[in-house]
Amino acid sequence: MQVYPMWLGYVILFGLSLILTFVASWAHRRFHIDTVDQLVAGGRSLPLGVASASICVSWIWTTTIMGSSEAGMWFGIGGGFNYGWGAAVPFLALIPIALIIRKRMPRATTFTEFIRQRYGAVVHKFFIIFASGVMIYVCMEQAVGAGYLFNTLFGIPFKVTAIVVPLVFTSYICLAGLRGSVFNDVFQFLALTLVMFVLIPLVLVALKPATMYQNLVDVVTNPNNPNHNPAALNFFNGAAWRYGIAAVVIALGQIILDQGYYQRAIGAVTRSTLKKAYLLGGLFAWLPIPFVMGCVFGLGALSLKLTPEVTTSISPYIASLAFNGGGLVFLLMVFMAAMTTGDTSMAGLQALFTVDVFKRSRPQATEKQQMRFGRLIVWPFGIAVAGIAMALEGVSLLYIDIVFGIIFAAPCAALLLGTLWKKPSETVAVISIVAGFVCGIVAWLLIPNKDINWFWGNVISLCLPLLLMVVLSPIFPSKFEFSQLKGYKGLIAINEEELVGEGEE
């Protein structure tokens, strides 16, 4: 289904890529990125608005825009909201973890440094592997999503977009690190919200809310309606709330194991800014986006009696009702969502490997050597992401999400409980991670019902480690005290001015 000419697709793909690279190049010149701390933590001086915009837009995935509209179509009026709260809860879980790490270890740059101090080398290695896996997966999923979209709308070969997208964000993270990521996020936040400010009222005018309601009543009451759903006008529809719970489980690992989100927390100018930025960017600005997309785009598709083969394609169609070229504007939104999410995780990989792998293994490395490593290490990851994304042509995004959800839920308990409770020991953490991972995968493979096996795989992978840690920790308690973290010296050199006020009550 090619909707627009191919040349237009190439103009958009390469034009936007050039703009984003230009923004990163400007950030590089303006902020003199000449230390590792500047490269990976933005000099720890991101102000409230910039941090909020970056946090909001880096959590807008391609699935936030298209998946929440789908949820509105599947579950009716409660679909978008349930998508939203389900994915927002893990964000709320990240705030205390980030605050605690920053308060107890002001010189830390990555959350895996905290894991090393808290549990020891074995659990640290587990987390390096899981965190790298999450970030590669996030980058790869954005490349796959963009590949499908450009292929559907412009007929551009999937593999071309799957290569270009990761290589573009890799190049600007190589150049400007966290600042390149954050300022591109801000630029894209402004563009994305402006587009939505205009597009949503126009779509509503085209759909007419009164007609929408009448058509939704038909969806509820008429069994011959192709989208007949008796619960479409029930906000407290049970299926929609179960979907919300599944979203919590799937999103938890994707957020709390992604160093990219900690980068913004570490980069915020003060701890109070960190807290406000996550509440403002996550709860106030991000949560209503899936809610409004589900209500307007999802219910719009239901009311128009659309019966697409793939429900993901409803959103560009509904956008095209607003005005000529509405579908094109929608594509810009999704492309920006893909780039901002991808660059967040690539910046996270850069920080994790520069600080917690390279500097830890070579304590004598000079600032220049660390900078060179930080700039080069993103390329193997960028190329690997492009290669994996190309190989996934034809694989469903939902399938990828579910499988990886099971894998990444397993270490969440060790991180969450290890931050809040001094009792869990290294042994208990390792047992819980391995048991959760193995049992989650086994449940997914052995439960024959394909409609619920993914759900139980995810739930077991998250809840079993929690249960094991709560039961085993009092039996095999750790001798760890949180006060041990106070003297942590950090791995990289940090300007003392950046640490003013840190670690205070």
Next chain:
Amino acid sequence: MMSKTVFYIILGVALAWFYAGSIMVWRFVIPELYSLLIKRQDVDKKGILAKEKARRERRKK
């Protein structure tokens, strides 16, 4: 099944929340970008900390 009024209220809440949330972020971003890009001023961490401290003390009183 909800009435037309409740449907309008939910739609209205979703829209109002979206506009309010985004505009709140804009309200902070624009002055910061102006200061960083046009005036080329760096973020004053000590100033921000002093303001936060004063606010905390005011609250204690």
